[in-house]
Amino acid sequence: MSQNTSHAVMAQRIEAADFLDFFPTPLWATRALCEFILQADPKLSTKRVWEPACGQGHMARALSEYFGLVYSSDAHDYGAGAVRDFLFPGDEPSFDWLITNPPFRLAERFAHTMIDRAVEGCAILVRTSFLEGVGRYKSLFSQRKPAAILQFTERVPMHKGRVEEHGSTATSYCWIIWRCRPHKPDANDVPAMVWIPPCRRKLERPGDYALQVAA
Numbered sequence: 001m002s003q004n005t006s007h008a009v010m011a012q013r014i015e016a017a018d019f020l021d022f023f024p025t026p027l028w029a030t031r032a033l034c035e036f037i038l039q040a041d042p043k044l045s046t047k048r049v050w051e052p053a054c055g056q057g058h059m060a061r062a063l064s065e066y067f068g069l070v071y072s073s074d075a076h077d078y079g080a081g082a083v084r085d086f087l088f089p090g091d092e093p094s095f096d097w098l099i100t101n102p103p104f105r106l107a108e109r110f111a112h113t114m115i116d117r118a119v120e121g122c123a124i125l126v127r128t129s130f131l132e133g134v135g136r137y138k139s140l141f142s143q144r145k146p147a148a149i150l151q152f153t154e155r156v157p158m159h160k161g162r163v164e165e166h167g168s169t170a171t172s173y174c175w176i177i178w179r180c181r182p183h184k185p186d187a188n189d190v191p192a193m194v195w196i197p198p199c200r201r202k203l204e205r206p207g208d209y210a211l212q213v214a215a
Contacts, residue, residue, distance in 0.1 A: 021103035028203035030062035052086035
């Protein structure tokens, strides 16, 4: 799969490692999304998913427990997945789902690109504050209505460059899901607002915090 790697293009996205917006996702938070999708699609194990901001591979690892094939990539080489910039089109094959925790400053661009490329659906993990803003409403949510918003009732601790078993955070997170062909919602559909009940203890697994790859 090729992509434009000219210096002028890559300079728009590649930053010094000290400034990269890299906050790995605890595996249990990805499993919470997959459990929700699985309720509507019991054949999830036959589907293909792309994780386009994979970092060190934490989310891809959880996705592999549910999907039949997982492809992962990132614009920066963290030691896991292919090195490619998702926001610049290449010759990618089709994927049923696209799921990621995008860099926050690029989350809206990721959402538009994922909606355009996914066959069945896509989902992004973002701060709940991402739902706010007149500008984002006009440019994203009013034009491309989500199918569901999954709000965590527990806090999902995110730490720059690492996952922490005993970490904490004051930040609230949610999953936003869009359904694409053939389930694309029409203009009259109302997004489902779903609260994810406390699930961390249920969804954590031994070894979840052992995956730490030096960036």
